[in-house]
Amino acid sequence: MNESLTIGDRKFYPGERGVVDLPVGRLVSHAELDLRVHVFRGKKPGPRLFVTAGVHGDELNGVEIARKLIAHKFRGLKGDLFVVPVVNVAAFLLRSRYLPDRRDLNRLFPGNADGSFGSRIARTLMDEVVGQCSHGIDLHTAAGGRINLPQTRMADRVPGSREMAKAFGAPVMLKAGIRDGSLRASCENKKMPYVLFEAGEALRLDLPAVTFGARGVIRVMRHLEMLPARKKDQELPSAFCDSSRWVRAGVGGIFRALIPLGRAVEVGQVLGVIGDPMGNEESEVRSDYSGIVLGRTTGSLVDEGDALFHIGQTRAAPERAEERITRSAEEVLPDLDRPIFRDAHADQ
Numbered sequence: 001m002n003e004s005l006t007i008g009d010r011k012f013y014p015g016e017r018g019v020v021d022l023p024v025g026r027l028v029s030h031a032e033l034d035l036r037v038h039v040f041r042g043k044k045p046g047p048r049l050f051v052t053a054g055v056h057g058d059e060l061n062g063v064e065i066a067r068k069l070i071a072h073k074f075r076g077l078k079g080d081l082f083v084v085p086v087v088n089v090a091a092f093l094l095r096s097r098y099l100p101d102r103r104d105l106n107r108l109f110p111g112n113a114d115g116s117f118g119s120r121i122a123r124t125l126m127d128e129v130v131g132q133c134s135h136g137i138d139l140h141t142a143a144g145g146r147i148n149l150p151q152t153r154m155a156d157r158v159p160g161s162r163e164m165a166k167a168f169g170a171p172v173m174l175k176a177g178i179r180d181g182s183l184r185a186s187c188e189n190k191k192m193p194y195v196l197f198e199a200g201e202a203l204r205l206d207l208p209a210v211t212f213g214a215r216g217v218i219r220v221m222r223h224l225e226m227l228p229a230r231k232k233d234q235e236l237p238s239a240f241c242d243s244s245r246w247v248r249a250g251v252g253g254i255f256r257a258l259i260p261l262g263r264a265v266e267v268g269q270v271l272g273v274i275g276d277p278m279g280n281e282e283s284e285v286r287s288d289y290s291g292i293v294l295g296r297t298t299g300s301l302v303d304e305g306d307a308l309f310h311i312g313q314t315r316a317a318p319e320r321a322e323e324r325i326t327r328s329a330e331e332v333l334p335d336l337d338r339p340i341f342r343d344a345h346a347d348q
C-alpha cells in the first residue's frame, strides 16, 4: 500500500497530488518545452487513468475540460489519475493543429526518443504517462473548418472500451476506424480500454461541449470505481452509430446549411443549398444516407466534392437517436443560457 509511482524525476505516494513538468526538448527560441502532467493519487489502489487534451494544438475544448478536472476534489479517489491539459504545446503556441514542421502529432505515436520533435513528444507521453496507465481518455474537437456534435468514438476491439464510452454518456457513441500512428492506435496495441471524445470546433470554446466532456470523464471514473458510484449515471444512454459517411458537395459555390447538428435525416432530404457565386442559381444538397448529423463544415465556400455533412448510421430508427440526443442535451441545458449545440451557421 506504500507503493510509489515515479513520473519524471518525482515520486508520488498513495494520497499525494502534484504537478510534473517533463522536459521534451528545446524550441527554436531556446526555450525548453515541457509536457505538464497533473497527478492525482488515491489513497486506495485502483485503475490508473490518463486524460489527454491538445494533441492537436488548436483544439481548446479538451484543454478546458482538463482545467475543470484539475479543479475537481476527487474525494474518495481509488487508483490514480494523470491529466495532461496540452500534449502538443509546440502546436498550441502556433494556434495550429500541426507541429512546427507541419506534421500531425497524432500520426507519430508511439514516437521515438531519437526522432523528430513531435516523435519525442509522443515518446515522452507514452513512456511517462500512457505506459503507466490501465485506461485512457483523449479529448478532441473537429479539425479546422468543421464542427462536431459531442460524441465518443471507439473501435470496439479492446474489451472495456465500449463500456467506458457508454459510461461517458455523450449524446452519441460512434464506432470508428483507427488511424496508424494515432494515440488511439497505440492504446489499442497495448490492449488498453480507451475512449476518444470529440466535441465542437477548433480554436473556439464551446461550453456545452466542455460540460459534456468534464461530466463524461467523471462518469467514466465512477464506472471504473475510481470514484463512488451514483445511480443517476445510468440514465443517460447515448445514441449509437455503427458507422458514418460524408455527404459531399455536388457543385462548388456558396454553401448554406439548413439542418443543425443532432438532427435525424432521411435519404433524399435537403440538408443545405449551394448558390452559384456568379449568378442566382441554387442547387440543393440532398442526403445520400439516413442517420444523424454528427458533424458538418463551418465553411461557406465549397468546391465540388468537399465534405459537407457527417452522417452517422444508427441501428435504431434515426428519430429515436435524435430523441436521445435531445434528451441528453436537455440535461445540460439548465446550466446554460444558450442553445446546446452551438450551430449558428444553420438557418434553423
Ligand SMILES: [Zn+2]
Pocket: 055, 056, 059, 139, 140, 141, 142
Ligand atoms: Zn484532434
